Amino acid sequence: MTELRFDNRVAVITGAGRGLGAAYARLLASRGAKIVVNDPGVSMGGDGGDAGPAQQVVDEIIAAGGTAIANTDSVATPEGGAAIVEAALKEYGSVDILIHNAGIVRRGPLKELSYEDFESVLDVHLRGGFHVVRAAFPRMCDARYGRIILTGSINGLYGNRDVVNYSVAKAGLIGLSNVAAIEGEEFNIKSNIILPGAVTRMAEGLDTSKFPPMDPELVAPAVAWMAHESCTLSGEMLVSIAGRMARAYAAETRGVHRPEWTIEDVAAEIEAICDTHAPLRFPPVPTGHLDHLRYSFEMASKN
Ligand code: NAD
DSSP, X not given: OOOOOOTTOEEEETXXXXXXXXXXXXXXXXXXXXXXXXXXXXXXXXXXXXXXXXXXXXXXXXXXXXXXXXXXXXXXSHHHHHHHXXXXXXXXXXXXXXXXOOOOOOOBOTTTOOHHHHHHHHIXXXXXXXXXXXXXXXXXXXXXXXXXXEEOXXXXXXXXXXXXXXXXXXXXHHHHHHHHHHHHGGGTEEEEEEEEEOOSGGGTTSOOTTSOOOXXXXXXXXXXXXXXXXXXXXXXXXXXXXXXXXXXXXXXXXXXXXXXXXXHHHHHHHHHHTOOSSOBOOOSTTTHHHHHHHHHHHHHHHO
């Protein structure tokens, strides 16, 4: 297969000073993309700031013959999101690829988590996603080209203890990606989600000694493919963890129709309602919402 390249493409990558984002930046730059390495260099919990991580990734890219600039604005505010996208437009004249990868973690059980810890995690992951997509999307529509990759997590699909803020934010990003995919379709904009797993500083405190190899570099090709012009997916989610790549998607059981329901009917039918035999799938693009309605209405009209 011919090498997939990104010559003349401009990629904005949030949180690219460390971990997964840095791996995406290095890979895309090595294939010709011009990169905005965004990262304010905050702590795991989102405190402080350090221009060093973003600059270090830029220095590495330039030393390897690539093209990149550093940006230290925060995705957590509308002004910060706009400034990150503006940095790409000012330096390189376009934003073809947007990878929202920035993230923080603040742990706490549901019965104790503070509103501040809830909001600050939503600000970076979920609102941060909106801030950069909102700024980049009109430009991509004008250019009739765009590739958006948002960072979900299996936490957003399955949840986990002590991270309700994170699980909520990651689940919310699926909605953002789906709408960008639907509204972007006519403009050749594709939007997808990566559900990554890698040993980064986010694994601090875990015993990773028995984990299989889980370097961020194992995840980067999936993200880079979704960032490429030949990407065929939109409104989809790819899992990449420890060398395993897979597709995650929403499905519905075929369901049961009755013209009227009592509570007792639900109790009597619950097994049939939940029967996962021959599940239904309504991909968001092009018409998942409508297909769901159509299927449900057809069931009603048949009975
Ligand atoms: P990381 O901590 O190494 O990198 C995250 C980067 O985001 C940091 O460099 C940080 O400074 C930056 N950041 C934080 N707040 C920011 C802000 N307001 N604006 C811009 N940048 C900001 O962590 P990672 O493991 O590389 O995580 C990258 C992404 O992948 C995150 O969204 C994370 O939730 C997600 N993720 C990671 C894993 C995993 O296994 N590592 C699993 C699921 C999801």
